[in-house]
Amino acid sequence: MSIDLLLRLFCFLAAQASSLAVPQELYNFSQNLITFDDTSTTISPSSSDFHISWTSRVFSPQPSSPLVPAFFILGDSSVDCGTNNYLGTFARADRPPYGRDFDTHKPTGRFSNGRIPVDFLASRLGLPLVPSYLGQNGTVEDMIRGVNYASAGAGIIFSSGSEMGQRISFTQQIQQFADTFQSFILSMGEDAATELISNSVFYLSIGINDYIHYYLLNVSDVQNLYLPWSFNQFLASSLRQEIMNLYTMSVRKVVVMGLPPIGCAPHYLWKYKSQKGECIEEINDLIMEFNLLMRHMVKKLEQELPDGKIIFCDMYEGSMDIFTKHEFYGFNVTTDACCGLGKYNGWIMCISPQMACSNASNHIWWDQYHPTDQVNAILADNVWNGLHTKMCYPMSLEDMIAPKGR
Ligand SMILES: *[C@@H]1O[C@H](CO)[C@@H](O)[C@H](O)[C@H]1NC(C)=O
Numbered sequence: 120m121s122i123d124l125l126l127r128l129f130c131f132l133a134a135q136a137s138s139l140a141v142p143q144e145l146y147n148f149s150q151n152l153i154t155f156d157d158t159s160t161t162i163s164p165s166s167s168d169f170h171i172s173w174t175s176r177v178f179s180p181q182p183s184s185p186l187v188p189a190f191f192i193l194g195d196s197s198v199d200c201g202t203n204n205y206l207g208t209f210a211r212a213d214r215p216p217y218g219r220d221f222d223t224h225k226p227t228g229r230f231s232n233g234r235i236p237v238d239f240l241a242s243r244l245g246l247p248l249v250p251s252y253l254g255q256n257g258t259v260e261d262m263i264r265g266v267n268y269a270s271a272g273a274g275i276i277f278s279s280g281s282e283m284g285q286r287i288s289f290t291q292q293i294q295q296f297a298d299t300f301q302s303f304i305l306s307m308g309e310d311a312a313t314e315l316i317s318n319s320v321f322y323l324s325i326g327i328n329d330y331i332h333y334y335l336l337n338v339s340d341v342q343n344l345y346l347p348w349s350f351n352q353f354l355a356s357s358l359r360q361e362i363m364n365l366y367t368m369s370v371r372k373v374v375v376m377g378l379p380p381i382g383c384a385p386h387y388l389w390k391y392k393s394q395k396g397e398c399i400e401e402i403n404d405l406i407m408e409f410n411l412l413m414r415h416m417v418k419k420l421e422q423e424l425p426d427g428k429i430i431f432c433d434m435y436e437g438s439m440d441i442f443t444k445h446e447f448y449g450f451n452v453t454t455d456a457c458c459g460l461g462k463y464n465g466w467i468m469c470i471s472p473q474m475a476c477s478n479a480s481n482h483i484w485w486d487q488y489h490p491t492d493q494v495n496a497i498l499a500d501n502v503w504n505g506l507h508t509k510m511c512y513p514m515s516l517e518d519m520i521a522p523k524g525r
């Protein structure tokens with residue numbers, strides 16, 4: 120490691136640490152545009168300064184007119200598109216090399232070298248890239264095609280991820296959506312707002328931080344209090360309750376994403392001293408069990424809510440397909456992150472361009488936890504129509520929004 124890199128690392132950590140310690144600086148860090156109270160949801164959109172101009176960029180294949188009115192996203196770093204740029208946290212992807220293969224070749228807050236799955240799906244739906252809740256200007260005009268509330272580090276459990284700093288928990292994200300819904304009602308009337316929301320797609324990708332930053336860290340002795348089975352039950356029933364809350368706000372079309380095989384992530388290969396890059400089975404077993412439970416929960420919920428359409432997409436299955444057929448997909452680096460430090464580049468997070476490989480296109484992992492945009496493209500194709508492998512139950516997103524339905 121070069122001296123320069125060490126210095127950067129030190130400055131980065133020092134800057135982050137002091138911003139976390141001194142609230143005043145933290146607010147200045149966020150440009151005084153947000154007020155944050157950890158126990159409520161007073162975070163509101165910034166003024167227009169941050170409006171991002173690439174929303175008009177068109178990807179192919181894109182239908183000529185939108186297939187649904189809007190696309191709303193709730194979740195964690197798997198789908199954060201800039202929320203955390205406004206928060207005081209270690210979990211930020213707003214500096215190079217993040218975004219280097221994105222359309223603008225600039226960091227946006229996405230935890231990848233390029234696009235994240237919801238970017239690919241927005242274009243499949245015929246919609247522009249969805250702005251983050253804190254990055255848009257708060258007008259109905261700016262939210263009417265959808266909003267992304269996802270925040271890196273967030274979990275289903277409120278305190279998951281708290282050691283990283285600020286994040287918008289899942290429950291807070293739902294409250295932010297409730298605010299958006301209120302604005303729609305005020306601006307277009309209750310019937311039109313309800314019509315818009317019930318025809319729009321909601322994408323939920325949350326839960327991995329309840330393992331990474333809570334269960335696996337044994338926070339508050341949780342591993343003694345909850346066996347994996349009952350912890351999984353607890354998470355699944357919390358998520359079910361939140362989906363019911365969305366349902367009472369007229370949400371009818373929901374994609375629930377399962378969790379990825381985080382036991383294969385470079386960070387855990389490093390931490391659990393994987394010898395030849397073999398995945399950490401005890402972690403993957405937990406995740407697989409959670410996904411099974413979720414799939415079952417979604418199936419039951421579908422039966423209970425006859426006018427709702429809820430699908431479950433198993434990230435674990437989709438990711439394992441990529442690992443086993445990696446050569447077919449063009450990945451020859453399956454264990455090492457493109458960007459990071461230490462064995463498998465899994466020890467220290469990606470914070471500087473010098474830590475990154477020159478071309479990420481043959482890598483599965485971009486950083487110690489997140490995949491490259493090539494992987495995100497494959498996963499998005501699978502969510503859309505099972506192009507490479509079936510991932511969604513009982514149907515794909517394309518079938519879910521098809522006019523005839525089921
Ligand atoms: C934060 O900004 C305010 C007003 O812009 C300024 O008075 C204050 O000194 C700043 N605080 C820090 C710690 O930078």
Ligand SMILES: *[C@@H]1O[C@H](CO)[C@@H](O)[C@H](O)[C@H]1NC(C)=O
Nearest residue numbers: 166167170256257258260261
């Ligand atoms: C908010 O954003 C919309 C669409 O991006 C733009 O047309 C509008 O002028 C903006 N409004 C304000 C007040 O900045």
Ligand SMILES: *[C@@H]1O[C@H](CO)[C@@H](O)[C@H](O)[C@H]1NC(C)=O
Nearest residue numbers: 336337338339340341342343
């Ligand atoms: C979890 O932490 C508690 C102490 O806080 C400890 O007694 C227990 O052995 C730990 N459990 C595991 C599985 O490491």
Ligand SMILES: *[C@@H]1O[C@H](CO)[C@@H](O)[C@H](O)[C@H]1NC(C)=O
Nearest residue numbers: 449450451452453455481482
């Ligand atoms: C992967 O393939 C590239 C060329 O396509 C090659 O330069 C690189 O050394 C390979 N890496 C591994 C780990 O096999």
Ligand SMILES: *[C@@H]1O[C@H](CO)[C@@H](O)[C@H](O)[C@H]1NC(C)=O
Nearest residue numbers: 219220449477478479480481
């Ligand atoms: C990375 O490598 C791929 C395949 O070898 C190539 O198509 C692509 O242009 C390269 N990207 C960059 C940024 O060099």
